[in-house]
Amino acid sequence: MSASALKPSKLFHFTGLSSMYQRISRRFASKLVYSEYGDPIKVIHKEKEDVLEPETKQVLIKMLAAPVNPADINTIQGKYPSKPPLPAVPGNEGVGVIEKVGPEVEGLCEGDHVVPLTNNLGTWRTHLVLPTNNILKVPKNLGLVEAATLTVNPCTAYRMLRDFIPLKPGDTVIQNGANSACGQNVIQICRSWGVRTVNVVRSRPDIEKLKSYLMDLGATHVLTEEEVRSTDIFKAGKVDKPKLALNCVGGKSALEIMRYLQNGCPIITYGGMSREPVTVPTSALIFKDIKVRGFWMTRWSKEKSDSVERIEMFEELISMMTNNDLRGPVYEMIKFDNYTEALMNTMTVKGMIGKKFILDFS
Amino acid sequence: MSASALKPSKLFHFTGLSSMYQRISRRFASKLVYSEYGDPIKVIHKEKEDVLEPETKQVLIKMLAAPVNPADINTIQGKYPSKPPLPAVPGNEGVGVIEKVGPEVEGLCEGDHVVPLTNNLGTWRTHLVLPTNNILKVPKNLGLVEAATLTVNPCTAYRMLRDFIPLKPGDTVIQNGANSACGQNVIQICRSWGVRTVNVVRSRPDIEKLKSYLMDLGATHVLTEEEVRSTDIFKAGKVDKPKLALNCVGGKSALEIMRYLQNGCPIITYGGMSREPVTVPTSALIFKDIKVRGFWMTRWSKEKSDSVERIEMFEELISMMTNNDLRGPVYEMIKFDNYTEALMNTMTVKGMIGKKFILDFS
Numbered sequence A, B: 001m002s003a004s005a006l007k008p009s010k011l012f013h014f015t016g017l018s019s020m021y022q023r024i025s026r027r028f029a030s031k032l033v034y035s036e037y038g039d040p041i042k043v044i045h046k047e048k049e050d051v052l053e054p055e056t057k058q059v060l061i062k063m064l065a066a067p068v069n070p071a072d073i074n075t076i077q078g079k080y081p082s083k084p085p086l087p088a089v090p091g092n093e094g095v096g097v098i099e100k101v102g103p104e105v106e107g108l109c110e111g112d113h114v115v116p117l118t119n120n121l122g123t124w125r126t127h128l129v130l131p132t133n134n135i136l137k138v139p140k141n142l143g144l145v146e147a148a149t150l151t152v153n154p155c156t157a158y159r160m161l162r163d164f165i166p167l168k169p170g171d172t173v174i175q176n177g178a179n180s181a182c183g184q185n186v187i188q189i190c191r192s193w194g195v196r197t198v199n200v201v202r203s204r205p206d207i208e209k210l211k212s213y214l215m216d217l218g219a220t221h222v223l224t225e226e227e228v229r230s231t232d233i234f235k236a237g238k239v240d241k242p243k244l245a246l247n248c249v250g251g252k253s254a255l256e257i258m259r260y261l262q263n264g265c266p267i268i269t270y271g272g273m274s275r276e277p278v279t280v281p282t283s284a285l286i287f288k289d290i291k292v293r294g295f296w297m298t299r300w301s302k303e304k305s306d307s308v309e310r311i312e313m314f315e316e317l318i319s320m321m322t323n324n325d326l327r328g329p330v331y332e333m334i335k336f337d338n339y340t341e342a343l344m345n346t347m348t349v350k351g352m353i354g355k356k357f358i359l360d361f362s
Helices: A010-015 A020-025 A070-077 A144-148 A153-163 A181-193 A207-217 A225-230 A251-258 A282-286 A297-303 A308-322 A336-348 B010-015 B020-025 B070-077 B144-148 B153-163 B181-193 B207-217 B225-230 B251-258 B282-286 B297-303 B308-322 B336-348
Strands: A029-034 A044-049 A058-068 A095-101 A113-116 A127-131 A135-138 A172-175 A196-201 A221-224 A244-247 A266-269 A278-280 A291-294 A331-335 A356-360 B029-034 B044-049 B058-068 B095-101 B113-116 B127-131 B135-138 B172-175 B196-201 B221-224 B244-247 B266-269 B278-280 B291-294 B331-335 B356-360
Touching: A044 A336, A058 A113, A058 A144, A058 A336, A070 A336, A095 A144, A113 A144, A144 A356, A153 A181, A153 A244, A153 A297, A153 A308, A172 A181, A181 A196, A181 A207, A181 A308, A196 A207, A196 A225, A196 A251, A207 A221, A221 A225, A225 A251, A244 A251, A251 A266, A251 A278, A266 B282, A278 A282, A282 B266, A282 B291, A291 B282, A331 A336, A336 A356, B044 B336, B058 B113, B058 B144, B058 B336, B070 B336, B095 B144, B113 B144, B144 B356, B153 B181, B153 B244, B153 B297, B153 B308, B172 B181, B181 B196, B181 B207, B181 B308, B196 B207, B196 B225, B196 B251, B207 B221, B221 B225, B225 B251, B244 B251, B251 B266, B251 B278, B278 B282, B331 B336, B336 B356
Parallel strands: A172 A196, A172 A244, A196 A221, A244 A266, A266 A291, A331 A356, B172 B196, B172 B244, B196 B221, B244 B266, B266 B291, B331 B356
Antiparallel strands: A029 A044, A058 A095, A058 A127, A058 A356, A095 A113, A113 A135, A278 B278, A291 B291, B029 B044, B058 B095, B058 B127, B058 B356, B095 B113, B113 B135
């Protein structure tokens, strides 16, 4: 619990409220809010709010860190299919510390680190009161960055690798946009499972630096979009042909990774950075039995909110992270007060490896 | 057994062979053969052959009728992924009558009507000797045309309706190329199951005649490619949104039928008449969870050659046919001697409802 969270609210002094109860319960809390969809820089503002007391089976969480994801930007712009009712607090994931437990709470204590699990509840705020069935307790030796970014990218990578075709050690996965936040998770989870990865990235001036970075994460091969077209790694038997293709680009790039797939295998689309659709040759569908699917973590989480698979997934991912088999993203912490900087950077800066900007509430 | 099949072969007289055995076993049989891939008119020739005696667990079949399918043409041209070793006898389906049963044959008698089940065995021949596990006995009240065209189009339609999503009475299927041989089977099988069909066809001068023909088969709605773009049948609640889309066209047509699908539902490609690929919007894959698949009857039949599903499928289809719930295609019988006419017509004539040219061995 940080000291600042206990300071009496300035608002409290101005309005002159004075009962003992309010002296204790009203504290310095704030949140980001938007009341219309639009340019995040324009529609989002910060406002103070009362910190509520946790009720039965609820806990009061003081947020520690919450990332700005591209999907958050799209949601605020009104371009995302998942539209929260307005006014809304943005933010879809993060990590906090329990500041107070309500009555009848079991298995959670003050000081526990927790990750909110419900979609669209709004994590860009200093304090949150949540029912205990909507949060995941995480070990304190889990890094704050890893905890704050647990529920979107690592889970997306994990589910795409688990849910579409069984993979065993020695099998190959091919992916484009391999330097994306999700792509980096794919590389590391596969390495941990003994699965080989062929990673496709756009060429760029610092391509060798990017290749080294991804090889260091555990990539088996890293190829540019140009190189993958004429590569002999499959013919030469350096790796088996892929059993799974993961696509976050679309267009020609999707076609290139699709054509190496073994017969009967799936290509999963989870993004469309080129803004071009996925084009599938008729013969690939009929004669190669290529299965073209999409994946959306938000839907999976809703459908499987109380499932054993979800618990197993978090356990395995957290175990990989605390064993240093799975690193959090390259990131930059930005003080909550400077949230516009985090928004601007997420919208404009295209780093080599997709740096994550994380709001820091300390 | 037709009288002509018992005539001594002319070849026999020319070569002067005279043993009693040969007098009985050599008979007037002939087959089409090609020894190189290419233009069917040029590479196919007819040749005489000996009729072999059926051995243990074999039967001698005199073919009655065998259709010329577009896939046969592509196979002869070398453009089909399923390449028989050369020289090969073309033809993939047909119906015959058992002329003689070999030793240890059970459950089959002379005079039984049978349909060969193995792929690429070559049905464009007057006689065939086959092991009994490679043939299906069909009832004599099954029409010759229905029997001769049983294993490709009705089975393709049936499997696509059975294997990708459960359909119940009142559900909707949407398909393009609805006037194709397979499309007509889709309409009739759906009608028999109480499933509604929205059928898309290209506009043409005799469009009202085509619409009437398909409505008469049991279509719920028939729309041209232009009409389907702006139809209100789904908005107005005339039919539910489709749970299944069947595509044999590709390109824009595939996109049009795909966009009406309910979330989480599949579009199955089994042809590509427009020669354009299937283009899938990224959002349809991620947010609508549209599943893009292909279907190839040849693969299914190989994988499921001895399956219960295969037997059940034939039983249900034959039952529909003998009950007049499922008609064979519009067809024209062409004498075996005039096979080039059947090839030419299949390659060039584009009838309103895809007339099938069937070789007649009588």
